[in-house]
Amino acid sequence: MEHIIEIKNLKKYFGEVKAVDDISFSVNEGELFAFLGLNGAGKSTTINILVGVLTKDSGECYINGLSIDNIEKILPTIGIVFQSSVLDKKLSVYDNLKYRAMLYNITKNEFEDNLKFFTERLELNNILKKPLEKLSGGQKRKVDIVRALIHKPKILILDEPTTGLDPRTRKLVWNFISELIKNENLTVLLTTHYMEEATIADNVVIIDSGKIVAEGSPNVLKNRYASDYLRAYKYDKEILNILSDLKLPYKKSKNCLEIIFKNTESAKDFLVKNNKYFNDLEIVKGSMDDVFLAVTGKELKENI
Amino acid sequence: MSSKSQFKKLTYLTMRNVKIYFKDRMTFFVSLITPIILLVLFVFFLQTTYEDSIFSIIQGFDVDQKFIDSFTGGWLFSSILSTSCITVAFCSGMMVIDKINKNNIDFIVSPVKKSILQLSYVIANVFSTLIIAFILLVIGLIYLAFIGFYLSFLDLLLIIFTIVITSLFGTILANIIWIFTKTQGVVSGICTLVSALYGFICGAYMPISTMGSGMQTFTAFLPGTYATILFRQGFLNGVLNEMSKTLPNEMINGIAEGFDVRMLFFGNNVSTLALILVITISTFVLLGIFLLISKLKFRNNN
Numbered sequence: 001m002e003h004i005i006e007i008k009n010l011k012k013y014f015g016e017v018k019a020v021d022d023i024s025f026s027v028n029e030g031e032l033f034a035f036l037g038l039n040g041a042g043k044s045t046t047i048n049i050l051v052g053v054l055t056k057d058s059g060e061c062y063i064n065g066l067s068i069d070n071i072e073k074i075l076p077t078i079g080i081v082f083q084s085s086v087l088d089k090k091l092s093v094y095d096n097l098k099y100r101a102m103l104y105n106i107t108k109n110e111f112e113d114n115l116k117f118f119t120e121r122l123e124l125n126n127i128l129k130k131p132l133e134k135l136s137g138g139q140k141r142k143v144d145i146v147r148a149l150i151h152k153p154k155i156l157i158l159d160e161p162t163t164g165l166d167p168r169t170r171k172l173v174w175n176f177i178s179e180l181i182k183n184e185n186l187t188v189l190l191t192t193h194y195m196e197e198a199t200i201a202d203n204v205v206i207i208d209s210g211k212i213v214a215e216g217s218p219n220v221l222k223n224r225y226a227s228d229y230l231r232a233y234k235y236d237k238e239i240l241n242i243l244s245d246l247k248l249p250y251k252k253s254k255n256c257l258e259i260i261f262k263n264t265e266s267a268k269d270f271l272v273k274n275n276k277y278f279n280d281l282e283i284v285k286g287s288m289d290d291v292f293l294a295v296t297g298k299e300l301k302e303n304i
Numbered sequence: 305m306s307s308k309s310q311f312k313k314l315t316y317l318t319m320r321n322v323k324i325y326f327k328d329r330m331t332f333f334v335s336l337i338t339p340i341i342l343l344v345l346f347v348f349f350l351q352t353t354y355e356d357s358i359f360s361i362i363q364g365f366d367v368d369q370k371f372i373d374s375f376t377g378g379w380l381f382s383s384i385l386s387t388s389c390i391t392v393a394f395c396s397g398m399m400v401i402d403k404i405n406k407n408n409i410d411f412i413v414s415p416v417k418k419s420i421l422q423l424s425y426v427i428a429n430v431f432s433t434l435i436i437a438f439i440l441l442v443i444g445l446i447y448l449a450f451i452g453f454y455l456s457f458l459d460l461l462l463i464i465f466t467i468v469i470t471s472l473f474g475t476i477l478a479n480i481i482w483i484f485t486k487t488q489g490v491v492s493g494i495c496t497l498v499s500a501l502y503g504f505i506c507g508a509y510m511p512i513s514t515m516g517s518g519m520q521t522f523t524a525f526l527p528g529t530y531a532t533i534l535f536r537q538g539f540l541n542g543v544l545n546e547m548s549k550t551l552p553n554e555m556i557n558g559i560a561e562g563f564d565v566r567m568l569f570f571g572n573n574v575s576t577l578a579l580i581l582v583i584t585i586s587t588f589v590l591l592g593i594f595l596l597i598s599k600l601k602f603r604n605n606n
Contacts, residue, residue: 052413053412072417075415086410088407090324090328091323091327099319099320100414102316103316103416104415105309105312147410
């Protein structure tokens with residue numbers, strides 16, 4: 001698989017603050033790549049360097065094989081959704097999208113076709129004449145996404161795109177983006193606080209204080225850094241003595257008993273040997289929250 | 305990239321900038337504060353004051369009230385246009401608004417050259433100013449048509465030329481300032497200051513000839529004053545010519561000098577051509593400064 005984005009030893013300091021400190025990673029064409037980290041970890045700085053909003057101190061960045069030093073050749077192939085909307089509040093949705101689309105050398109007909117396609121899919125066609133300032137937060141975010149896609153880029157960069165969206169809208173947006181990845185071979189580089197979004201990514205990079213602390217597919221990361229759990233809802237109390245004898249860590253709550261295992265294999269072995277003590281149970285793989293906690297020592301949820 | 309594609313980008317960016325200015329009612333209103341104040345002042349006391357001044361000059365002579373009305377009306381609209389071309393230029397600048405709202409980031413990540421973006425701001429700024437100025441001109445001409453219309457074709461051409469050159473002058477001056485401005489507070493401050501102050505220093509509220517000698521000397525070095533005098537000549541030469549048929553030349557000269565239709569530079573009469581040259585050369589000098597600063601600024605940013 002080809003690397004559509006490649007970053008080598010990228011550094012960006014703001015005075016004493018090492019916003020991005022010698023990071024390297026690559027993104028494959030057609031994949032959903034998640035960039036995970038707390039606020040101020042360096043995610044947005046990296047993205048802003050990639051799209052030419054900030055300049056790098058050192059290192060190399062390539063998009064489509066071209067160095068970002070030739071950013072004007074790269075920009076037509078990129079669409080970006082920033083954390084906050086950068087569209088014109090006084091203009092209508094249609095005008096906002098038209099004035100931006102025309103900067104990409106597409107014809108009026110192409111614009112109208114793309115507009116129809118994207119606004120229908122994201123349920124925006126009834127609000128095209130409305131000024132942006134009159135839209136709800138969710139509608140504004142969807143317009144931001146259409147703006148990023150209106151010229152049909154090869155790469156979509158999403159900087160915290162679904163923050164503040166209701167679950168239905170978030171699902172609609174993700175279903176649509178997943179469809180574009182599948183059908184149009186779109187590459188998506190995403191920064192997010194939402195674990196469920198990082199979990200659906202093909203590859204994840206976790207960044208902390210400007211440095212990459214873990215990378216790999218969600219599955220690999222979970223296997224490497226997160227524990228598995230056996231959750232028992234109906235069980236024989238004798239199992240508590242067995243757990244004490246085996247010195248296995250567990251948490252007991254009103255509703256269930258949660259036994260922690262290094263990996264799925266050890267959970268399976270334990271279950272085979274002690275199956276008779278359990279009537280209702282499930283084995284749960286460690287989450288990306290656990291991975292994040294294990295590699296950074298910080299809780300991600302607290303910082304949302 | 306082809307020049308056709310660059311032109312297309314420039315066109316759409318300019319259209320966007322102009323549209324935002326006219327959609328933003330508050331900015332639109334602020335930029336028209338000076339003409340509104342002038343109109344209110346005129347209705348409540350300036351018209352009477354000017355009429356009294358004219359009657360005091362022409363004591364003993366009979367002049368048709370139509371001439372007096374046309375003169376004061378022409379004076380009002382020359383004042384309105386001379387201030388609007390500057391205040392609208394200052395308040396309709398999208399470059400600084402984009403910078404404050406961070407909307408400019410969207411253009412940084414779009415395939416558009418910085419020079420095209422910069423040029424679109426200036427062109428849109430000029431267009432917005434011209435649109436307002438020409439609407440005000442049409443209103444002024446209709447008003448004069450009702451009370452007494454004495455403008456020749458040449459007078460109209462002079463007014464149109466002065467609108468264009470003053471709008472360019474104001475726009476370039478504003479854009480030079482906006483290059484160094486990043487906060488809403490500074491922008492509002494400058495807009496308010498220009499709106500409030502420019503009417504005085506260009507002689508829109510009261511004739512420069514009635515100001516103290518120090519102030520008169522100061523205004524003689526401001527290019528905007530020359531534009532105001534050109535507007536006065538465009539609007540008032542015709543009615544003065546009509547009045548000269550019944551009034552002696554000394555009185556006409558008295559009215560012309562008293563109401564800034566003629567300009568004296570250290571006691572010497574400044575010709576219309578000299579007025580045109582001063583404002584035109586000043587505009588081109590400002591343009592040179594603007595291009596130089598923009599170039600240096602871009603180089604430093606890159």
